[in-house]
Amino acid sequence: MIKTERQHHQRVYELDLLRSLTALCVITTHVLFFTTVLNHSELGTQMQHAIVTSFHFAREVFMFVTAFALVYVYYGKPFSFKRFWTKRGIGVLLPYCMWSALYVWVQAPNQPLGQYIGTTIVDLLTGNASYQLYYILLSLQFYAILPLLLLFLRRTERHPWTVLVASFVIQVLLLSIDYYYIQKGLLAPAGIWQTLAQYRDRFVFTYQLYFILGAMAALHMQQVRAFLLRHEKLVVGGSIAALGALWGHYFLQIRVYHESIAYASTVLQPIMTVYCPAVIAFFFWLSIRWASQREQEGAPTGYPFWRMLSNASFGTYLVHPLILAGVLQWVVPTLSHVFPAALSILFVWSLTASGAAMVSVILLHIPVASRLVGRAHASLPNSALRGWFSNQSGSARATKRLQRSGEP
Numbered sequence: 001m002i003k004t005e006r007q008h009h010q011r012v013y014e015l016d017l018l019r020s021l022t023a024l025c026v027i028t029t030h031v032l033f034f035t036t037v038l039n040h041s042e043l044g045t046q047m048q049h050a051i052v053t054s055f056h057f058a059r060e061v062f063m064f065v066t067a068f069a070l071v072y073v074y075y076g077k078p079f080s081f082k083r084f085w086t087k088r089g090i091g092v093l094l095p096y097c098m099w100s101a102l103y104v105w106v107q108a109p110n111q112p113l114g115q116y117i118g119t120t121i122v123d124l125l126t127g128n129a130s131y132q133l134y135y136i137l138l139s140l141q142f143y144a145i146l147p148l149l150l151l152f153l154r155r156t157e158r159h160p161w162t163v164l165v166a167s168f169v170i171q172v173l174l175l176s177i178d179y180y181y182i183q184k185g186l187l188a189p190a191g192i193w194q195t196l197a198q199y200r201d202r203f204v205f206t207y208q209l210y211f212i213l214g215a216m217a218a219l220h221m222q223q224v225r226a227f228l229l230r231h232e233k234l235v236v237g238g239s240i241a242a243l244g245a246l247w248g249h250y251f252l253q254i255r256v257y258h259e260s261i262a263y264a265s266t267v268l269q270p271i272m273t274v275y276c277p278a279v280i281a282f283f284f285w286l287s288i289r290w291a292s293q294r295e296q297e298g299a300p301t302g303y304p305f306w307r308m309l310s311n312a313s314f315g316t317y318l319v320h321p322l323i324l325a326g327v328l329q330w331v332v333p334t335l336s337h338v339f340p341a342a343l344s345i346l347f348v349w350s351l352t353a354s355g356a357a358m359v360s361v362i363l364l365h366i367p368v369a370s371r372l373v374g375r376a377h378a379s380l381p382n383s384a385l386r387g388w389f390s391n392q393s394g395s396a397r398a399t400k401r402l403q404r405s406g407e408p
Contacts, residue, residue, distance in 0.1 A: 010402055011286040012068075012072065012221070012291075012370075013287075013290075013299070013300050014284065014287035014288055014290075014291045015065060015068065015069060015287075015310070016303070016306050016307050016309075016310035017286075017287040017290050017291070017306050017310070018061065018063060018065050018283060018284070018287050019310040019313040020064055020310050021283060021286075021287075022058050022061045022065065022283075022313070023309075023313040023316045024061075024315050024353055025055055025057070025058040025061070025320070026058045026132065026317060027316070027320050027324075027349065027353045027356065028055055028058075028349060029052060029055040029056065029058055029353055030131070030132070030320070030321070030324060030352075031324060031345065031348050031352055032048060032051055032052045032055065032345065033052050033329075033344045034324065034328055035048075035332070035341075035344070035348055036048050036049065036052075036058055037339055038332070038336055038341040038344055038345060039103055039233055040341075044341065045261070046251075046254060046261065047407045049137075049250075049261045049264075049265045050247055050250050050251070050265070052101055052265060053246065053247075053250055053264070053265040053359075054243055054247065056244060056265075056267045056272065056276075057272075057275065057276045057279040057280070058209045059135060059207070059267070060207065060276040060279075060280065061210075061276075061279070061280055061331055062135060062271075063138070063142075063207050063210040063211055063214065064210050064211075064213055064214040064217070064280050064284075065214065066142060066211070066214065067142070067149075067210070067211040067212070067213070067214030067215045067218070068144055068214035068215070068217050068218045069214075069218075070143075070303065071149070071150070071153065071215040071218040071219065072218040072221070074150060075150055075153060075154075075218065075219065076147070076154075076387065077092075078148075079150065081147070084143070084146075085143070088140075088143050090193040090371065090374075091374040091375065092136065092139060092140065092143075093140060093357065093374055094125075094135075094371060094374075095314070095318060095373065095374045096133065096136040096137075096140070097124060097373065098371075098372060099129070099130070099318050099319075099372070100120060100123050100124050100129035100130070100133060101120050101129075102118050103123075103129040103130040103133070103149050103321070104116060104123055104129050105118045106322070109228060121357055125148050126199060126202070127202050131321065132317060132320070132321055132322050133318075134201060134202035135317075136171045137202050138202055138203075138204055140208070141203070141204035142204050142211060144380060145204065149215060152251065153215060153219065157219065160219070160220065162192075163216070164210060164212065164213070164216060166372065167208060167209045167212040168209060168273065170208065170209070171208065171273045172270055172273050173210035174205075174272060175272065176205065178197075178200060178268050179266070179268060179269045179270055182200075183263065183266065183268070200268065201267065201268060206268070208286075209277075210276065210277075210280070213277065213280065217284070221371075224284070225288050228284060228285040228288055229285070229288060229289070229292075231238065233280055234286065235281050235285045236282065236285075238278050238281065239278045239279055239281065239282035241276055241278075242275045242278035242279065243275070243279075245271065245274065245275070246271055246272075246275045249264075249271050250264050250265065275407050308361060309357060310366060311375065312338060312360035312361045312364060312373065313360075313376075314360075314373055314374045315356075315359070315360025315363055315364065315372065315373025315374070316353075316356045316357050316360045317363075318360075318372075318373065319354070319359050319373075320352055320355075320356035323351070323352050323355040323356045323359070324348075324352045327348050327355075328348070328352050328353055331347075331348065332344065332348060333348060335348070340375045360373050
């Protein structure tokens with residue numbers, strides 16, 4: 001029998017590294033996808049899409065982290081709807097609305113006001129204002145069902161493996177039906193099911209396995225840490241094997257069965273149910289290894305940098321399409337005539353990732369504007385700047401602040 005962990009006042013350093021790395025992986029996915037035009041051969045395009053497919057785990061890791069953080073904080077505590085939604089409304093819903101309105105305007109700046117308002121409302125409900133905003137819509141849905149999830153966890157806390165196995169089976173069945181029938185046009189849902197099928201990639205129950213994984217990891221944090229550290233070779237080897245299986249399945253689809261690249265590289269396919277948990281385990285193990293290497297002050301090596309990047313990760317996620325669009329429009333045409341495709345893509349990624357992170361960090365320290373990235377205004381003392389380059393003085397102060405914080 002696994003004993004449930006309820007140490008809510010302990011800082012989970014691992015989440016800072018996970019948030020930071022996942023935001024960078026999301027940017028990698030989008031950069032690779034939008035730079036496939038730089039490849040001038042069929043094989044090169046296929047290989048680049050194979051790499052894009054291997055980065056499709058990013059959304060699932062985000063869901064894992066979201067569920068982990070919220071269950072870790074709220075499980076076993078009185079739940080206040082008003083306080084919860086006040087905080088999430090200001091920190092998530094408000095930025096979602098503001099960025100959606102901005103992206104609608106950027107895409108069509110000269111449209112009539114009435115049309116702009118109508119488009120914005122529809123895009124707020126569907127997450128269509130920009131290609132990355134679906135995840136915020138998923139987060140809001142998860143917030144809505146969180147009280148039910150907490151109740152479910154209390155009722156099933158003695159049967160974690162039963163819950164995980166059932167969740168895995170349901171995930172495989174859902175994605176199998178979608179991949180082999182709905183996406184191929186062999187099954188045409190009607191009524192409300194047609195609407196759900198149309199927006200299935202932004203429907204919370206489509207990814208229920210990863211929310212359950214995050215919730216279970218939060219409840220049994222110590223056991224999960226011990227298991228991942230004890231079976232490091234299994235974790236690393238399993239993730240490599242899962243990547244090989246994913247790529248094998250991808251090339252089998254396009255080279256043997258002659259399926260389209262779009263179909264073979266879709267996020268919603270059954271093999272992701274094996275691949276994504278393996279990658280989540282690898283990233284969580286990596287973050288645990290990092291968090292276990294504590295300095296004298298108690299924080300992991302390089303913590304001020306990763307903490308700052310973690311705080312900026314939400315803003316980085318929101319703003320990076322604007323940076324990427326600018327790089328694609330004004331930089332890529334020149335790069336494609338000067339550098340090989342691989343170097344050009346690396347340069348595009350560097351500009352996009354650093355630019356988005358820099359904009360987000362700057363917004364974090366501007367009153368009112370910080371709400372665009374979901375946080376209250378934070379002062380920027382000299383020590384914060386020094387933290388980017390040296391963590392010796394920053395770690396002690398960061399640790400003291402974190403010890404007073406109840407959230408991971």
